[in-house]
Amino acid sequence: MSSGISRRNFFNKTISLSTGALLLKYMPAFGAQKNGIVPMIITSHSNETGQKAMEAGWEILAKGGTALDAVEKAANIIELDPEDTSVGYGGLPNEDGIVQLDSSIMDGKTYNAGAVACLEDIKHPSSVARVVMERTDHVLMVGKGAKDFALKWGFKEENLLTEKARKIWLRWKENMSKNDDWGPPDHLIDKAKEEAYWEGFPGEEFHYGTTNVLAVDMNGDVSGITTTSGLSFKIPGRVGDSPIIGAGLYVDNEVGAAGATGRGEDVIKSLASHYMILRMKDGRTPQQACEDAIKMIIEKYKAIGSDYIPSEKFVAINKQGETGCATTRIGNNPRMSVMTSKGFNKYEGTIKRKL
Numbered sequence: 001m002s003s004g005i006s007r008r009n010f011f012n013k014t015i016s017l018s019t020g021a022l023l024l025k026y027m028p029a030f031g032a033q034k035n036g037i038v039p040m041i042i043t044s045h046s047n048e049t050g051q052k053a054m055e056a057g058w059e060i061l062a063k064g065g066t067a068l069d070a071v072e073k074a075a076n077i078i079e080l081d082p083e084d085t086s087v088g089y090g091g092l093p094n095e096d097g098i099v100q101l102d103s104s105i106m107d108g109k110t111y112n113a114g115a116v117a118c119l120e121d122i123k124h125p126s127s128v129a130r131v132v133m134e135r136t137d138h139v140l141m142v143g144k145g146a147k148d149f150a151l152k153w154g155f156k157e158e159n160l161l162t163e164k165a166r167k168i169w170l171r172w173k174e175n176m177s178k179n180d181d182w183g184p185p186d187h188l189i190d191k192a193k194e195e196a197y198w199e200g201f202p203g204e205e206f207h208y209g210t211t212n213v214l215a216v217d218m219n220g221d222v223s224g225i226t227t228t229s230g231l232s233f234k235i236p237g238r239v240g241d242s243p244i245i246g247a248g249l250y251v252d253n254e255v256g257a258a259g260a261t262g263r264g265e266d267v268i269k270s271l272a273s274h275y276m277i278l279r280m281k282d283g284r285t286p287q288q289a290c291e292d293a294i295k296m297i298i299e300k301y302k303a304i305g306s307d308y309i310p311s312e313k314f315v316a317i318n319k320q321g322e323t324g325c326a327t328t329r330i331g332n333n334p335r336m337s338v339m340t341s342k343g344f345n346k347y348e349g350t351i352k353r354k355l
């Protein structure tokens with residue numbers, strides 16, 4: 001199997017002025033680096049919000065703050081982006097038009113974890129997951145219980161369904177079947193009028209999307225968050241991989257961290273993030289570990305005579321500053337955002353669809 005290392009392609013994006021200033025300001029602090037540890041924060045998001053999130057997380061790391069605080073700060077920024085239909089506020093709703101969020105957090109230093117699933121009306125599921133982790137003796141809280149818990153802790157109840165997401169959902173709902181009563185009366189259906197009616201509504205989408213945020217701080221402690229609105233139009237109550245420790249996220253303070261996005265059902269069955277950590281423990285690089293996890297899933301289906309390849313994207317980091325990213329999706333190579341003392345980069349991973 002190709003390691004993918006030769007295809008590793010770090011390319012510097014223009015470092016924004018603010019980032020440059022930030023680096024100069026905090027560079028001296030990096031005298032504190034020890035044992036080859038490379039402080040770093042990454043996200044599987046490669047858009048502008050992803051960059052903003054990395055800069056905010058980095059500001060914490062550069063001051064000597066914890067990986068835990070850095071990942072929470074960065075994840076919160078992505079969760080708040082109303083234009084992002086895959087995470088937090090603005091995320092696409094379930095089949096009934098209700099936004100249900102899943103998130104997990106894991107702290108390598110304390111070997112502690114927290115998570116929430118099917119959480120409604122709270123903009124920062126990753127912060128609720130952190131309270132579950134730090135202020136209860138549980139790991140996972142779901143649905144109404146998770147929301148009541150969040151309200152007790154002072155989180156605000158807010159409508160998470162943006163106009164954009166509501167319109168995408170409505171369009172999906174009306175066009176889902178000809179055998180229901182959504183849409184105009186049969187005798188009045190006019191194709192041209194229908195097209196005009198939907199003009200201005202964002203396109204119907206059925207999609208995957210989540211973000212992973214992973215970080216190593218100056219002490220060499222590792223933390224991670226995975227946060228998502230889950231599969232669009234999912235069956236109400238469905239829980240994906242994101243809040244399942246070992247599936248959508250895993251952190252090991254000796255090794256690094258790994259996270260997953262994509263079809264959660266396969267990530268749960270394979271416990272892909274934990275698998276990536278085990279691979280790195282065995283000496284594989286983060287890039288190799290991501291590719292190994294994809295290969296493992298493809299092999300499972302092959303073994304039962306199926307050529308099915310689920311849509312997945314995996315990311316991983318180790319404490320020595322190496323990064324990995326691989327996907328099964330056809331199209332452009334997957335990317336993730338990376339911030340270190342060298343500045344902001346987009347890391348390009350590999351597409352892996354063969355054993």
Ligand code: ASP
Pocket residue numbers: 207208209210228229230231239240241242260261262263264265
């Ligand atoms: N993994 C998420 C889930 O299954 C969705 C995604 O990443 O696209 O809920």
